[in-house]
Each structure stands twice: as structure tokens, then as C-alpha cells.
Amino acid sequence: MTIAFTRWPDDLEQRYRERGYWLDLPLTDILQRQSDNNAVAIADSTSSLSYRQLAAHSDRLAAALQRRGLKSGDTALVQLGNVTEFYVVFFALLKIGVVPVNALFSHQRSEMSAYASQIQPALLIADRAHALFADNVFAEAFITQYPSLRVMALLNAAADEEYSLTAWIAEDADDFHATPTPANEVAFFQLSGGSTGTPKLIPRTHNDYYYSIRRSVEICRFDAHTRYLCALPIAHNYPMSSPGALGVFFGGGQVILASDPSAQVCFPLIEQHAITVTALVPPAVTLWLQAMSEWEAHPSLDSLQLLQVGGAKLSETLAARIPAEIGCALQQVFGMAEGLVNYTLLDDDERHIFTTQGTPMSPDDEVWVADEQGNALPVGQTGRLMTRGPYTFRGYYLSPEHNAEAFDPQGFYCSGDLISLTEDGYVQVQGRLKDQINRGGEKIAAEEIENLLLRHASVINAALVSMPDSLMGEKSCAFVVTHSAFKPVQLRRHLRELGVAEFKLPDRFVRVDRLPLTPVGKVDKKHLRETLDTQLSMVAPEQTEPQGE
Numbered sequence: 001m002t003i004a005f006t007r008w009p010d011d012l013e014q015r016y017r018e019r020g021y022w023l024d025l026p027l028t029d030i031l032q033r034q035s036d037n038n039a040v041a042i043a044d045s046t047s048s049l050s051y052r053q054l055a056a057h058s059d060r061l062a063a064a065l066q067r068r069g070l071k072s073g074d075t076a077l078v079q080l081g082n083v084t085e086f087y088v089v090f091f092a093l094l095k096i097g098v099v100p101v102n103a104l105f106s107h108q109r110s111e112m113s114a115y116a117s118q119i120q121p122a123l124l125i126a127d128r129a130h131a132l133f134a135d136n137v138f139a140e141a142f143i144t145q146y147p148s149l150r151v152m153a154l155l156n157a158a159a160d161e162e163y164s165l166t167a168w169i170a171e172d173a174d175d176f177h178a179t180p181t182p183a184n185e186v187a188f189f190q191l192s193g194g195s196t197g198t199p200k201l202i203p204r205t206h207n208d209y210y211y212s213i214r215r216s217v218e219i220c221r222f223d224a225h226t227r228y229l230c231a232l233p234i235a236h237n238y239p240m241s242s243p244g245a246l247g248v249f250f251g252g253g254q255v256i257l258a259s260d261p262s263a264q265v266c267f268p269l270i271e272q273h274a275i276t277v278t279a280l281v282p283p284a285v286t287l288w289l290q291a292m293s294e295w296e297a298h299p300s301l302d303s304l305q306l307l308q309v310g311g312a313k314l315s316e317t318l319a320a321r322i323p324a325e326i327g328c329a330l331q332q333v334f335g336m337a338e339g340l341v342n343y344t345l346l347d348d349d350e351r352h353i354f355t356t357q358g359t360p361m362s363p364d365d366e367v368w369v370a371d372e373q374g375n376a377l378p379v380g381q382t383g384r385l386m387t388r389g390p391y392t393f394r395g396y397y398l399s400p401e402h403n404a405e406a407f408d409p410q411g412f413y414c415s416g417d418l419i420s421l422t423e424d425g426y427v428q429v430q431g432r433l434k435d436q437i438n439r440g441g442e443k444i445a446a447e448e449i450e451n452l453l454l455r456h457a458s459v460i461n462a463a464l465v466s467m468p469d470s471l472m473g474e475k476s477c478a479f480v481v482t483h484s485a486f487k488p489v490q491l492r493r494h495l496r497e498l499g500v501a502e503f504k505l506p507d508r509f510v511r512v513d514r515l516p517l518t519p520v521g522k523v524d525k526k527h528l529r530e531t532l533d534t535q536l537s538m539v540a541p542e543q544t545e546p547q548g549e
């Protein structure tokens, strides 16, 4: 059984094969190619696996899962942080054709439930180190709520617990043979940053994802000498595939996992492992630069050759400081879990590297800029990004209504970004149409939080908008209409009780009598953002700090 998803039309499939983008190889090939390699593939603070071990461990886990009844076409909900087991699990599931959603470690009950409702998972893999799974209360309730769940394994479970992931990885593989899903079928689901009420899932096939990884490796020149520090959340599309850990594995290099992107954690790792490349979001760059000037005799960053920055807009000023102060090259990366990835090229001049978000990585990425009526705009003008191509999806999972809006009749995906194109085909991100807050690379769908706020008895109406922030780029502000006066701490507690990820909690709350409406009767978020701008410029900084907890 395979997972239903929106396919590319036949003529494009044929073209992508003819041009050598789609090789009809499963993603497990990335590891298979290196299975005799005794070099270190991946290491975290407690363990390190050679390619040979990564292959063997994922075989053993795959066999253990098969013995427990998992089979091709089943789905899995996985929540692991930046630990080597993430890739043991990822490859194990690919090997038996079980299709996972990899939730972020920052996700809580609300996100986990949203994913489980959509995929009806047979398998749950999580970590006792996560607050949700510290005891069995949540897991038991979850299994009751989602009867599709037949099997559960936990990392950091006691060795004698029957569902210890570590114990399963140590079981015998017997004569295990991998049976991945066909390469033109769904390999796993990627997470969308989202702009709607429920987090959306993006089906990624072996063919399309493998191509995006190989092409990224080629552009970023990853090879066996690459030592990549993965400091962003491991399950995010960017550190997975741009070229990310999977790109490193393809090239036979080394992935070193960091628990977070702080300078305190990353600088010592860079020196210790002679890291050559890493990927950051803009706020982390600011903090690194600050640490370099304040941290006397900080560990050496001399080995670092390339710093990738993406996930949110990098200002030209901050961009120029990277080579000047860190002494490494900068690459801007503008990507999306839905597919399209743009890179500045390693040989580009400073003007391109500092002032653009790169150029589409595939010759068959079709990118154009649309005005509000859907007409193509000329070079230099700002409008909506429209794209299709050999690794850009054709539809969110089980979301026909949303897909009807997100795609045009020719199958071009409208990402909701406002961009302009330069004469030579580089993208400049100018803004956003989608109802989303980009909090330093972490995406918050306004509607998701508004719906949760509305579940509070005293909230009559709510609108979440972005407010500018010098470090994060944007933070979130909730305008609320309530029956009675409230303390922000009450609404924040309400959201926590509903089990939403911490980064989605509004940074600020403002009570208003009513929400302003546009002439067609939609909440006028532009107006709300403008009132914030004037308020922010009028009040002293301490008054704009988050109130309450």
C-alpha cells in the first residue's frame, strides 16, 4: 500500500527523468553508497556512528520494527531532537517503507495531535527526555486517542522497559533486506511552516527529495572532507537537505550535532571537530558576532569555510559582517519545505551574496512573479513567488481546499512570499502575503494561534500579527477582544495548557475594543501592524517587553 498524494503530470515526470533529476533510487541509497565506509558519519555529545554502524543500526531497528508488525504503507510519528538516533530511525523507516512525520522537538501536544490526526500513525517514536514523554501519562492518552497506534518506542527509556528504542536498535538484524517504497512514491512527510489553522504536511517522494539533495551537494561542494555542524532543529528541511545532513552523507563527510545554535555550544564544537560548514538563521548570526566580540579567547573558528544563512531575511548589513568578522564565506539560502531552494553560489561576487537570496538551484525550477490578478510581472517588480519544478511538491496532504488556493491551474505553487527577480535571475525577498509570522526562522501560522486563543472563555476575537524585532526580525503580537480585563499571563497559560509549542506563544498581548476591518470585512492586519509601529516608537522599550511570565 502506498500513500496517496498529488503527482506531477506525466510529461513533467518524463522530463525530470530524461534530464537525470529523477533517478528512481530510494533515499536509502544515500546510506547504501557508504555502507563500507568506516569514517564517522554522525556524532552527538554522547555517541558517534561510522557509516558502517549507521547502516547496521538502521538495519537492526528496521528488522525490530518489522518483527513488531510494521509494514510498508504504515505511517509513523517521530519526535527526536539533535541526536544520532534521529538518522538511525529515519533510515530504518525508509528501509521498511514506513512513512514518517518528523515533528520538531519543540512541538507539544497540540502539534503532535494535529499530525497524528492527519496520518493515523501505526508507530510512535519519541524521547523520554521530552517533557511530554517523561512519564507515560501523555503516551497512554495519545494511544487511546489514536487507535491506529500499535507500536511505540522511546529513546532514553530504562533498558528493561519493553519499548526501549536503544534496546531495539541492539536486536539482531537476521537476514534483513530493505524494501523501501518505490522511488516515485512518498518517502516521508515534511512539515510546512503553515499559514492555516492546522499544521500542513508535505509529501516528499524519494525521487524529488534525492534530487534536491544531490543538486544542493553539487552547488555547495560538499564531499568527504566536509565537516558539517547541525545546530538547527534536526528535522527541519534546511539542515536535512540544503544540503544538510543528508547532503553530507551523500558526500561521505561528517555531521556533528549541536544541541542548539548558541555560540556557547557551537564555538567549542567548531574548534574540537574542525567544522568546515554550518547552517544558521539570522538571529543566531547576530548572537555569534556578539559572542566573538565579548568572549575573550573564544574557541577558534578558523576551520569554518562556509556559513549558510537562511530561514528568514538576512539584512545586507549583517551579511557583510560575516566574512569581515568571522572570516568565512557566506551563502544565502532561501528555501521551503515545500521544495524550491535558492542559493547564492560560492563563486558569486559580494553584491550577489550580500544583497540577494540566491538563485533557484535547478535549471528546471520555473519561478515567476505574479501580480494580484495572476499576471507575470517584469524583472525588478515585486509580487508573489510562483514556482514548480522537479523537487517542488504538487499538493499538501489531504488538503484539497487549501491546495485549490495554494496552486494555480498550471500547478505553480504560490509560497506566499513577495519577491522580485534580478536581471540575472536572482531572488530578492521583499515581504510576505501569507498570514504567518517568521520569528527568526521559526514560522507561526497566525490562524492556528488565533483559533487556540478563541477557545478561552473570555476571548471574543483575536488577531496575531508580526512586530519588528531587532534580534529575531519579527516577534508576534496578539490583539484580543475580551469580555473582561485580563493579564497576558492568563492567556499565555491558556495556550500552554492547550499544548502549543513555546515559540508560538505571543510575545505581546494588546487588548482592543474591536478589531479593525478592511472594506471587504477581513481583519485589517496591516492596520494593526501600523498601530504597533506607532505604539512601539512612542513607548519606552521596557514597556514593550513581554508581560507576565
Ligand code: AMP
Binding pocket: 191, 192, 193, 194, 237, 309, 310, 311, 312, 313, 314, 332, 333, 334, 335, 336, 337, 338, 357, 415, 417, 429, 432, 438, 443
Ligand atoms: P517553511 O514553510 O517552514 O518551510 O518556511 C519557508 C519560508 O521561510 C519561505 O516561504 C520564506 O517565507 C521563509 N524563508 C526561508 N528562507 C528565507 C530567506 N533566506 N529569506 C527570507 N525568507 C526566507
Ligand code: DBH
Binding pocket: 237, 238, 241, 242, 310, 311, 312, 333, 334, 335, 336, 337, 338, 341
Ligand atoms: O525556511 C525554510 O524552510 C528553509 C530555509 C532554507 C528551507 O526549507 C530550506 C533552506 O531547505
